[in-house]
Amino acid sequence: MANKQALRDLQHRLAQRMQAARETTQTVQWLAVECAGQALLFPLKQAAEIFAPVPLKAVPYAKPWMLGVANLRGGLHTVIDLAMFLGLRETGNRLEAQQARLVALNAELNINCALQVDKLLGLRGDEHFQPDTGESSGPRPRFAGARLLDQQGRRWQVLDLEALSRHEQFLRIVD
Template sequence: MNAPADSAAPAPQAARRTRLRDYQAQLLARMQAAQSGAAQAHHQLGVAIGAARYLLELTEAGEIVPPGLLAGVPLTQPWYLGLANVRGSLLGVIDLARYFDAGASAAGPDARLVSLAPRLGLNCALLVTRVYGLRRAGAMQAEGATLRDADGHAWTPLSLAALVREERFLHVASAAR
């Protein structure tokens, strides 16, 4: 009678080892994808800047925080709002809606600051009108330079890396002195 019980015992252990091996392989694949950026490449951060919707690469965006008190900086462009203290770091704040269109502003009850990723090399945050959260551009329909989601909303990809290389973006001082 002991023989059947003994032969049944190794089967659950073997199945457990197989499940553990499969889990470890899946975990390794996820870690490698995260390190290579492949996991993030499929999702972007959806934001509103004025009335338009934009997609930001997650690797180019940092923290998202509510706007707080700003220290104004004299003799700067109207779109440069001043300095914000975000977790002990001073960040220059750009009203991106006003940067794109002088008559617009991103300020409002749903406005947020999106800091730039440290790899972009600027201590800067962008004031956006609203943060929609993660979006999957791969699931959207391409229409020229824009993408359309399943709800019919148009999204424009916005490269923050390209933005911080723009000559105008880098010169916040006003011409009038």
């Protein structure tokens, strides 16, 4: 029971920090997550609430990365395994980690969707990063934003959640 309360407290503090970060005058703020070992950054303006994994209802004939449908605070949301969608994890390998979280997309994007990520890494500001001037590995989808390096030399990929939510492959959930 204490673990559930600690998780609720953490989620509440993160939600407060995300709201405070949205209201500050800094140019860009990020929600840092990890998927299959890949460090990703979501713009705070495009991310909404964070949820612990909940029971899902399977959707027949859906792509393997479409995990199902969940009730999140009374709203029906599709749940996408982001690592699987991005090709970072094979389709047969489902994530069973306790650190997994669901990040709902902002309601302003007009899509009831939550992305399953392997773990939350916290909030970051632009001051934590510099542009990654390394070589590009070919064409990238529109939702793949800039690549950044943090002060420890770790590479981060920015994901434009609005562009992702309108990407043709993302919207085509059935085989």
